[in-house]
Amino acid sequence: MDVDRSLVIRNLRKEYRSGQPVLKDVSLAVEGRGMTAIIGPSGTGKSTLIRCINRLVDPTAGEILFRGQDLARLGGRALRVARRRIGMVFQEYNLVERLSVIENLLCGRLGYVPVWRAWLRRFPSADIDRAFHLLDAVGLGDFATARADRLSGGQRQRVGIARALMQEPDLLLADEPTSSLDPKTSVEIMELIARRAGERDIPVIVNIHNVELARRFADRIVGMSKGEVVFDGPPQALEQAHLLQIYGGEGWLE
Amino acid sequence: MSDATLPARARRVAFPPNWPARIALVALALYAGYAATILDITWARFVAGFGHGARFIARMFPPSVAPDKLELLYSGMLESLQIAIIATVVGVLIALPLGLAAARNLVPLPLAWAARALIALFRTFHPVIVAILFVKAVGFGALAGMLALIVASLGFLSKLVAEAVEEMSMPQVEAVRATGAPFLSLVIMGVLPQVMARFIGFSAYQLDSNLRNSALVGLVGGGGIGATLFTAFQRFDYDFVLTIVLAIIAVVMVGEVLSGFMRRLFQ
Numbered sequence: 001m002d003v004d005r006s007l008v009i010r011n012l013r014k015e016y017r018s019g020q021p022v023l024k025d026v027s028l029a030v031e032g033r034g035m036t037a038i039i040g041p042s043g044t045g046k047s048t049l050i051r052c053i054n055r056l057v058d059p060t061a062g063e064i065l066f067r068g069q070d071l072a073r074l075g076g077r078a079l080r081v082a083r084r085r086i087g088m089v090f091q092e093y094n095l096v097e098r099l100s101v102i103e104n105l106l107c108g109r110l111g112y113v114p115v116w117r118a119w120l121r122r123f124p125s126a127d128i129d130r131a132f133h134l135l136d137a138v139g140l141g142d143f144a145t146a147r148a149d150r151l152s153g154g155q156r157q158r159v160g161i162a163r164a165l166m167q168e169p170d171l172l173l174a175d176e177p178t179s180s181l182d183p184k185t186s187v188e189i190m191e192l193i194a195r196r197a198g199e200r201d202i203p204v205i206v207n208i209h210n211v212e213l214a215r216r217f218a219d220r221i222v223g224m225s226k227g228e229v230v231f232d233g234p235p236q237a238l239e240q241a242h243l244l245q246i247y248g249g250e251g252w253l254e
Numbered sequence: 255m256s257d258a259t260l261p262a263r264a265r266r267v268a269f270p271p272n273w274p275a276r277i278a279l280v281a282l283a284l285y286a287g288y289a290a291t292i293l294d295i296t297w298a299r300f301v302a303g304f305g306h307g308a309r310f311i312a313r314m315f316p317p318s319v320a321p322d323k324l325e326l327l328y329s330g331m332l333e334s335l336q337i338a339i340i341a342t343v344v345g346v347l348i349a350l351p352l353g354l355a356a357a358r359n360l361v362p363l364p365l366a367w368a369a370r371a372l373i374a375l376f377r378t379f380h381p382v383i384v385a386i387l388f389v390k391a392v393g394f395g396a397l398a399g400m401l402a403l404i405v406a407s408l409g410f411l412s413k414l415v416a417e418a419v420e421e422m423s424m425p426q427v428e429a430v431r432a433t434g435a436p437f438l439s440l441v442i443m444g445v446l447p448q449v450m451a452r453f454i455g456f457s458a459y460q461l462d463s464n465l466r467n468s469a470l471v472g473l474v475g476g477g478g479i480g481a482t483l484f485t486a487f488q489r490f491d492y493d494f495v496l497t498i499v500l501a502i503i504a505v506v507m508v509g510e511v512l513s514g515f516m517r518r519l520f521q
Binding site for chain 1: 423425426428429430431432433434435436438439440442443444447448450451
């Protein structure tokens with residue numbers, strides 16, 4: 001892969017209300033491969049950080065450098081073109097419920113397909129073939145024409161992953177992809193993300209509450225607390241003391 | 255143990271009297287009585303009115319089925335149906351984009367407020383008033399009635415579209431936005447699937463409503479069966495009036511059944 005898929009965040013700050021930063025000048029460099037897990041307590045800015053990258057949230061200050069552009073400065077068409085190279089998987093799956101599974105997957109091509117094609121559902125046949133291929137890859141080949149609201153949570157998240165991969169992304173963001181799922185399905189979903197992103201050499205940034213899952217699948221763990229990075233290292237380096245620092249308190253570790 | 259022996263704070267009132275509401279009710283009753291005396295509503299007039307009404311109804315029977323009258327009825331009714339259907343189609347086509355433009359969670363606020371102001375303007379006057387304005391502007395006939403009903407359809411449908419869009423689930427829209435979709439594709443794949451079923455329901459209702467109102471706008475010069483009805487009144491053809499009224503009732507009922515069927519079809 002000749003495109004540089006690395007991401008550099010410099011002094012990223014976000015204040016929803018002025019004077020109360022959720023992200024306090026976060027700086028982070030993510031290599032162009034492998035999985036980076038961001039752990040930390042709820043309300044610590046993990047989601048905000050990830051959403052600043054594809055600009056579902058507008059940062060207050062700082063730079064987000066990706067493929068030679070500062071994502072924090074983009075707007076209009078340039079932002080849309082940048083977004084289509086960044087796939088996203090959501091905690092609540094965020095499928096369009098009244099669309100069929102295959103239509104949800106094809107949503108991943110909307111950044112490339114002219115409006116009239118989307119309207120008339122005349123997607124290029126290469127895209128449709130890819131959608132069926134990906135659907136098989138996530139194990140939902142038989143559900144192509146089912147409406148998304150008929151699926152179970154695990155199935156929906158598989159569709160969510162396939163939709164993100166349809167974008168042929170250079171970066172995959174996952175915001176708590178397993179938090180609404182049972183433990184077994186959670187592992188399957190993380191495996192699916194790791195495998196499908198790994199074989200395409202797509203770097204993944206994942207917010208995750210489950211420290212064990214983070215240790216098991218991530219190549220690097222970033223611990224956040226109160227809007228700041230307090231730990232950054234390989235999973236083996238993450239010790240009890242770090243967890244105390246990230247989450248605070250003690251009793252819960254017993 | 256009687257109430258008197260309890261400490262004061264223990265005697266709590268379960269249903270405290272709502273004095274402002276009581277006063278408002280009494281004031282309303284007094285005003286209604288006063289207004290009735292001003293308007294010279296007396297029992298004698300009421301009784302006399304019943305007498306006139308009875309004579310009027312007596313002159314309606316039997317309903318006229320003369321061939322020339324039926325010819326008039328047919329052409330008037332056909333024009334009304336055309337007015338209603340064209341007004342609904344044009345209204346639906348314009349209301350969808352206008353309603354989307356008025357949704358505050360989808361477009362920049364200044365645009366949303368501008369669209370809302372336009373919708374409010376469309377909704378300000380009853381279709382009959384609008385029809386009178388259009389009759390003055392473009393002259394008597396079907397065109398004026400059609401324009402009036404288009405305005406009425408726009409006001410109703412675009413407001414409901416805007417409200418449906420504002421109630422939709424944003425996470426689904428957010429996910430489509432994250433793919434880098436252009437705005438119109440976002441609307442087509444993220445917004446419309448969520449609001450389309452309701453929009454079709456509204457449109458069916460509007461067709462139903464336009465069928466009824468097309469008779470109304472005719473009364474003030476907007477063409478269609480309303481014009482036929484008005485002429486029949488002026489010529490004291492009360493038997494023909496009854497025929498027209500029965501025909502309108504039949505059409506409205508058929509319209510109601512059809513629109514109900516349409517709503518079920520698209521649920």
